[in-house]
Amino acid sequence: MGPTASDAGRAHGRRVEVLRSIEELGREVWERLAPADDPMWSWGVFRALERSRVGPDGYAYLVVRQGDEVTAVLPLCLFGELRLDQVVGPRERRLLAPVRRLLPRLLRVPMLFCGHLLGQGHVLAAGGALDEGSGRLLVAAALDFARRERLGTVVFKDFAPAGLDPLRGALREAGFFLVPSLPDTELPLGEASFEEYLAALPAKPRRNARRNLRTFQARPELRIEVLDEFGHLLPQLLALYRQVMDRADQRLDVLDASFLAAVESGAGLDRRLVVCFEGTRPVAFLLCLFAGSGAVGARIGLDYRLAHAARLYHNVHYAAIRLAMAAGCGRIRFAQTAYRPKVELGCRLVEQWHAMTHVRPLPRAVLRHLLPRALGAALADALGPHAPAPPAPAPERHEMRSRHATR
Numbered sequence: 001m002g003p004t005a006s007d008a009g010r011a012h013g014r015r016v017e018v019l020r021s022i023e024e025l026g027r028e029v030w031e032r033l034a035p036a037d038d039p040m041w042s043w044g045v046f047r048a049l050e051r052s053r054v055g056p057d058g059y060a061y062l063v064v065r066q067g068d069e070v071t072a073v074l075p076l077c078l079f080g081e082l083r084l085d086q087v088v089g090p091r092e093r094r095l096l097a098p099v100r101r102l103l104p105r106l107l108r109v110p111m112l113f114c115g116h117l118l119g120q121g122h123v124l125a126a127g128g129a130l131d132e133g134s135g136r137l138l139v140a141a142a143l144d145f146a147r148r149e150r151l152g153t154v155v156f157k158d159f160a161p162a163g164l165d166p167l168r169g170a171l172r173e174a175g176f177f178l179v180p181s182l183p184d185t186e187l188p189l190g191e192a193s194f195e196e197y198l199a200a201l202p203a204k205p206r207r208n209a210r211r212n213l214r215t216f217q218a219r220p221e222l223r224i225e226v227l228d229e230f231g232h233l234l235p236q237l238l239a240l241y242r243q244v245m246d247r248a249d250q251r252l253d254v255l256d257a258s259f260l261a262a263v264e265s266g267a268g269l270d271r272r273l274v275v276c277f278e279g280t281r282p283v284a285f286l287l288c289l290f291a292g293s294g295a296v297g298a299r300i301g302l303d304y305r306l307a308h309a310a311r312l313y314h315n316v317h318y319a320a321i322r323l324a325m326a327a328g329c330g331r332i333r334f335a336q337t338a339y340r341p342k343v344e345l346g347c348r349l350v351e352q353w354h355a356m357t358h359v360r361p362l363p364r365a366v367l368r369h370l371l372p373r374a375l376g377a378a379l380a381d382a383l384g385p386h387a388p389a390p391p392a393p394a395p396e397r398h399e400m401r402s403r404h405a406t407r
Contacts (some may be wrong), residue, residue, distance in 0.1 A: 014071070014134065016141040019061040022046045027268075028069050033124035037330075039289035039296045040119030044269030046075065049117060052259035055079070055252060056117065059374040062141045064134050072134045073124040074142065077117045078149060081108035082252075085187065112151040116143050117253050118298070120184055120352065121159040123167070130166040139170035145327060147359050153367065158336075175364055176357040179372045180379050182336035184350035185343075189331055194322050197346075205344040212311040213318065219228075219310055222283070224319050227273045231264050236282045237273075240301025247304075248337070249382065251272070255299055263287070274319045276312055279302075284312040288320050295324035295332040313338070317345060339383050349383075 019025055027043045050059055056077040064072035108370045115121025123130045123138060146154045156180050164171070168266065191197040198209055216222060230237065234257050245254055263271055270291060276284040283303040289296045297320045302312055317334070324332040334342055339349070356371065358364040 014064055014066050014137060016137055017063045017065060018141075018145060019063055021050060021059070022061065023066060025061055025063065025070070025073065030073070030124070033070070033073055033126060035122060035124075035128065037123075037292035037294035038119065039270070039291035039294055040116060040298070041122065042266075042268030042269055042289065042291055044271075045118070048262035048266060048269075050261050051262045052256050054255050054259050057126075060145065062138055062145070064137055071126050072130055072138065074114055074138045075116060076142070076145065077113040078108075079111045079113070080151070082111045092207040110149075110151045110154055111153040111155065112142065112146045112149070113155050115157045115158045115159060116281050117157075119158070119296070120163075120350070121157050122163055128280070132166050132169060133143070135166040139167060139174055139176075141360060143174060143357075152360060152363060154357055154359065158184075158352045160352055161353065162348065164355060171355050171357075174357060176355045177236050177368050177372070179354050179356060179375045181352045181354045181375070182379060182382055183339075183352055184336060185334045185339065185347040186350050187332050187334070187342075187345055187347045189321070189325055189329055191325070194318070194325060197321065197325070201346055205219075205346070208344060209314070209318070212314040215309075215311045216315045222276055222310055223249075223276055224274060224276050224315065226319070226323060227275055230262065230273045230275070231261060233275070233282055234260055234295075237275075237285055237301055240282060240285060241299065241304055242301075243304055244300055244302055248392070249378075260287075272323060274316045274323070276316055279308070283307075283310075284316050286316040288323055290324070290329065291328050293330040295320070295329040297325065297332060297334045299335070314341065314345075319347075337382070339376070 015299075022030065022043065030043050031045075034043070039045070046059075058078040062074040062076065063070055081273045123135070125131075125134065142154055142156075146152070151399040154176075156164070156171070157175070159167075169247065174175060189197070191200055198206055198370045201209060227233075237260065238257055241255060263269060269289070271287065271289050274286040274288060275282050282301075283300045283306060287300075289298055297317065300313070300316065321332060333350075334347065343349070354375070356367060358367055
């Protein structure tokens with residue numbers, strides 16, 4: 001067994017606590033530490049997650065204290081039985097189909113995710129800079145927690161390279177290894193207007209965007225509205241969202257009515273819903289969140305009966321871009337899916353990684369052997385031939401081999 005959280009913190013007078021709700025931490029503390037320009041890390045988003053059933057069996061927060069002051073926070077998501085066939089790509093899902101039929105229990109894995117279920121992984125820290133001592137304390141505490149909760153696999157999920165830097169030494173020593181995760185998509189917004197944004201696109205994407213706009217405008221029965229209140233539409237919105245999820249390659253999280261209701265009613269949460277109506281019936285939506293200079297198009301729903309013919313996907317994204325520009329945002333992020341149209345929108349791909357291990361040596365060795373290849377294949381399938389691959393990492397980032405692999 002490696003060092004414990006108490007061992008890691010004793011020399012620096014720090015200690016780690018486990019809280020079971022964001023309410024125990026307090027909104028003021030959260031907002032002091034959370035990234036100011038990432039709407040997915042808003043207090044209201046995590047509060048909505050806790051009030052819904054979107055996937056995990058529970059949530060927790062590792063809190064580093066120096067005296068009475070909270071200096072760092074790492075959110076956790078607990079999965080008692082995560083279905084592996086729902087978080088791999090379509091090719092891997094086909095290969096696992098016989099196992100799912102004959103021995104379904106083999107595909108249900110106890111797992112602990114560290115970071116954010118719905119967004120890019122961070123460790124919240126004062127000034128946005130986590131020191132290596134606190135990083136070691138949190139890695140040790142995450143492994144302690146996983147053992148107590150009988151969650152064998154531990155994943156620091158969707159971290160950018162810079163977010164992993166203060167954790168690398170502790171992760172390496174604890175037996176973690178890196179695998180590439182799906183990149184995020186980010187559109188810089190340097191133009192003063194939507195028309196200027198269109199004009200700045202390369203020739204082919206610009207022609208396609210204008211064609212998409214004309215196609216939509218040629219259907220007078222369709223209109224786009226921006227709503228601050230949308231609780232009365234939840235049953236219809238969820239039906240559209242389910243159409244998208246039924247076609248999704250990966251389904252780690254599936255939003256429910258309670259999450260959307262909590263987002264709609266969330267005090268202090270800057271959110272709007274872009275909705276396309278056919279008459280009085282919603283046929284597409286994009287949930288948009290805002291914080292500081294950042295915006296996120298968080299989740300989408302589509303009626304596939306007319307989504308392609310009316311270019312619904314593109315036009316709700318155009319509406320979100322207009323909203324972000326009007327709010328003075330410097331960028332807007334979209335989900336880790338549909339890379340071809342998002343690259344055509346002008347999005348860049350944001351490199352992200354998983355750091356993974358198992359609390360026992362033999363399963364750790366198996367994961368190290370199998371997962372990089374499987375997740376790398378899923379990443380290649382998701383990116384497709386038309387989207388650029390994320391930047392290759394430096395050799396020391398590609399795999400974190402542990403001198404403690406037999407712990």
